[in-house]
Amino acid sequence: RRRILTPMASFAPKKPRASLEDLLRIPESERFHEIIDGELVQKAMPTIRHGGAQVGLAGRLAGPYNRRPGGRWPGGWRFATETEITFEEGQVYRPDIAGWRRERMAELPAEYPVTIRPDWVCEILSPSNERNDVVKKMRTYQRCGLPHYWVLDPVAETLIVYRWTDGGFLLVQSAQGEERIFAEPFTAVSISVRGLLEGEDDDEA
Numbered sequence: 726r727r728r729i730l731t732p733m734a735s736f737a738p739k740k741p742r743a744s745l746e747d748l749l750r751i752p753e754s755e756r757f758h759e760i761i762d763g764e765l766v767q768k769a770m771p772t773i774r775h776g777g778a779q780v781g782l783a784g785r786l787a788g789p790y791n792r793r794p795g796g797r798w799p800g801g802w803r804f805a806t807e808t809e810i811t812f813e814e815g816q817v818y819r820p821d822i823a824g825w826r827r828e829r830m831a832e833l834p835a836e837y838p839v840t841i842r843p844d845w846v847c848e849i850l851s852p853s854n855e856r857n858d859v860v861k862k863m864r865t866y867q868r869c870g871l872p873h874y875w876v877l878d879p880v881a882e883t884l885i886v887y888r889w890t891d892g893g894f895l896l897v898q899s900a901q902g903e904e905r906i907f908a909e910p911f912t913a914v915s916i917s918v919r920g921l922l923e924g925e926d927d928d929e930a
Contacts, residue, residue, distance in 0.1 A: 730863070740764075742815055761861050763815035769851035771828035774922060778849050779821050781921035782877065786824070789914050793827070799829050799913050802844075810837035816865045821849040845910060847875040856895060867893050873910050882918045884908065 742763035751758060757768050769792040771779070783806055789798035804824045811817050830841055834896040846866060859876060866874050867889065874887040874894060886898035886908045900906045905915040919925075 727857070745811070745817060748817060749808075750836070754821065758858065759809075759819050759857075760815060760817040761857055763787065766857065768819060769853040771849075772851065772879075774883060775849050775851055777922050777924070778877055778879040778918070781924060782847060782849075782916075783822050785914060785916060785921060786822075786911055790824075802828060803830055803833070805839075811838050811840050812865050812869050818862060818865075820846045822847045842869055843871065845875070846871060847877055850878045850880070863894070875908070877918065877921075879918070879922060881925040882922070884916070884918050 731737050743760050743765040745760070747765055748756070748758060748760055759766050759768060764889075783804060786802075787804060790800060790802040791804050792798065792800040794800040802824050804822060806822050807819050808823060809817055809824060817838055820843070825841060826844045829844065834841060834843040848862065850858055863874065870889055872889050874889070876885045876887075877883070881897075881901070883901045884899065884906070885896060886906075887894040888897045888909065889895075898906055898908055900908070900916070900918060903917050903919045905917045905920075907913075907915055
């Protein structure tokens with residue numbers, strides 16, 4: 726009887742999961758990376774529109790909110806840009822902008838990366854990172870119960886506002902171009918994506 730030989734199945738070796746030590750081994754001046762689903766991923770280099778949106782939004786929120794409560798503005802928040810935060814094992818992100826309520830972060834933590842989950846995150850899309858921000862990282866934010874998640878697209882000039890619920894993220898607000906909204910949780914100020922990009926948003930808007 727003829728013997729039929731079948732080729733042996735070939736299996737690619739499983740890539741080891743990246744660790745925090747792997748991330749911190751990258752020189753700080755070159756470390757523009759995240760660990761997403763256990764994989765070390767370099768963030769997209771920001772375009773002028775991405776950087777402008779980041780600066781514009783951070784500046785728009787900082788004055789009214791990045792202070793102790795009391796006075797003309799609500800205050801009660803702390804903000805940080807491009808800060809490494811551990812959300813879960815194998816998930817260490819650098820959100821474009823993150824915010825913590827001061828009752829949860831009374832003092833600036835000495836730990837690094839930060840392990841206190843933010844109360845709000847805004848990710849600003851780049852063409853090469855959209856899948857990470859709206860799929861992979863969003864899943865982690867949802868599992869962690871991140872109360873508020875914004876996705877800002879500086880090319881399409883859109884802002885999508887999500888709120889966490891027991892059933893997952895709920896899309897509660899959206900805006901495009903010059904359209905102004907009072908986006909939760911920062912409802913004391915109005916925001917337009919065009920205004921952020923052009924540097925035209927101010928406290929009187």
